[in-house]
Amino acid sequence: MGDCIDAPGSTSASPRWVWAMSSASEPTRAVVVDDSRFMRTLIRTLLEDADVEVIAEASNGREAISVVSEHRPDVVTMDIEMPEMNGLDAVEAIMDECPTPVLMLSAHAEEDADVTFDALDRGAVDFVTKPGGEVTSEMPRVKRELVEKIRSAAAVDLSATQQTSRPPKTKARQQTSATSPDSGVESESLPEEGTTLVVGASTGGPNVVERVLAALPKEAGLRVLVVQHMPAGFTERFAARLDARCDYEVKEADDGERIGPGQIRVAPGGSHLLVTRDSGGKLKLELSDDDPLHGVKPAIDLTMSSAAKTVNTPLAGVLLTGMGRDGVDGMTRISRAGGHTVAQDEETSAIFGMPKRAIEAGYVDTVAPDGRIAEETLRGLTT
Template sequence: MSAASGSGESDGSTRAVVVDDSRFMRTLIRNLLEDGGVDVIGEAKNGSEAVEAVCERDPDVVTMDIEMPSMNGLEAVDAIMREHPTPVLMLSAHTEEDADVTFEALDRGAVDFVTKPGGEVTSSMPRVKQELVEKVESAARVDLSADARAAAPHRSSASADARAGSVGTAEPGGASSAGARSSTGARSTRDAERSPPTNGSTTAREATTASAADREPTPTSTRDSKRCYPDVGTLVVGASTGGPNVVERVVSELPRAANLRVLVVQHMPEGFTERFAARLDERSAYAVREAASGEQIEAGEARVAPGGKHLLTTSDRNGRLKLELTETEQIHGVRPAIDLTMASTVETVDGPLCGVLLTGMGRDGVDGMRRIARSGGYTVAQDETTSAIFGMPRRAIETGCVDVVAAAGDVAPSALEFFAEEE
């Protein structure tokens, strides 16, 4: 396929196919994209035509409507992923029904979604165009093979394992993901970054992952029987393009016994984060909901930053952690911003603090990870192999502030190694 790799590099302009049953909407989207430098090489009015266009024209990305005659958007995603895998960006309306279908499309292989532009030309159209073009450019750079690896089957057992207190997960190769990194090796990555590694590698990712496949896995049952979590820990998870399924995997693999407070910052439009939180709640041992300003967050709870608002933490007179939402200006062009949430936890959290940075384009979260590392906290970045886009994690790794670089299935276990103590 013609889509670029997860490194974020591409040659020439992005080539897109626009799919919508409305001629007016196809024309509007085409005009917005072409004004933004995207080359629209084809259109389709239903899913069947979309599959034909993708197979014939080999675009870098497809913008996909949901409700269409003949073959709807979900069926089209299935067919494209089966016949000619290509990054698909869903166009979704601000309705609960569309939100549910959109997340189902992500489950089936779509890489991201964007709010469908309205039919009226208003003062907000430049912002709509910018968001659409940026999302299309980002989606076009997704490495679909990495996305498939990151979303390896886990949902059927993850929640039950988490509720039972299990930490490890079985990878397709049969090894325990938790055993793929020893506690000692995970905590020494920043030290390795400061000194040239003996194998000549110069990156944290290579220093961390080079020998992972050669390590003997630790039996999950033996390790978990000796694991305890004496303090209330705080985990901040940040992600962008390609992130929802990986975030779901990470949160679903956190055992309630870990006694964590979890903050999730996923770049997502306003109106969708509430449904995203509900999905996480259904699939994890933690009580997950969209964050509300002024509420306290306790151990065993997780909160998702609402779309369109920054999520900050504060502490009250008794030292309890409280949440605050703001609508201050965007950071790195996004709101919520991972950087702001991580920075605020450094200032207010009393106890173990871990930052996790997952797949995404740009550099949001890099400064936050650096701050957590400098404060004595722990940092985990998703690896290149399983990142749909290796932009944010790569930039964090390059700063030397990352303790461990982990595949999607190893992220939660790597964080838990930090919070846990052996009896």
């Protein structure tokens, strides 16, 4: 394993670091941090059974900082509530001193959702929910999610996540003119009958989704659907955070509801979100309990494909950071239906997996950094 090395542009007064990554042939090396010996043992067993090497453990945040500095792992699993120093402070310290991809372990409780998002704000790259209730019955789900997210987190490009600007902390100021100064596109030129935008994201996506939506001018009157790979119990709080940070009305999607201009709906974790029409021909949202697609639920492909089939007014698809190929088929269908497609670029993507595959498929109109995605989407819809 390589050393921590100075990142380009760093100074001795304000050191920033990146890892010299091991070769792809070497196993993923992990550090497990949890104040519960039982939980550390459980996580170690699950990871080692999947050929992930657990090189060290820590029982609190302060110890975690030292262990990470000493062992230089590819990824860290981090509990939230711990003595001496909690997981939030530990993440922040690790990202300041020697950044390493951190995967948070969160409980299912609603109050833990806000804390988990705080961890993402501080630099954690993703999270997975701990087993709840009967541990034995939860093991297949926990093992699958933990191993998949460990591997995704280990592949994150931290230099890209550090380039991403944070969205505003409060609801954006509503524009009184018909032009958004951020986008440089006259929103009044968008069609009056309504324009639909579908945004898909996975690992590294929450903060980028916030930034993209915060840059959408209210006067554009878009109908926006967001599919962020996220477990049930967290998407409602994610929607509330988005609502506080952009000019649109944002909430988790309800089965059977209509969506109108100026509204954003987030696909609930554990359900697929489809676009259909009611008896009067108006757009309606439908939640499906079908099996996961690409191992995820909600799946970006299903939402985008249903929108491409149903929407007969201007349509756009945006595919952001994430591992795998969810969204590739959906972007293809939107493009073939005459819609505009935008993919996040490699430089600002935490994981350039889904966008890369969509670009290679040949159905992406524009490739843009996270800070210009809203602008390029609006521009594509008005030309």
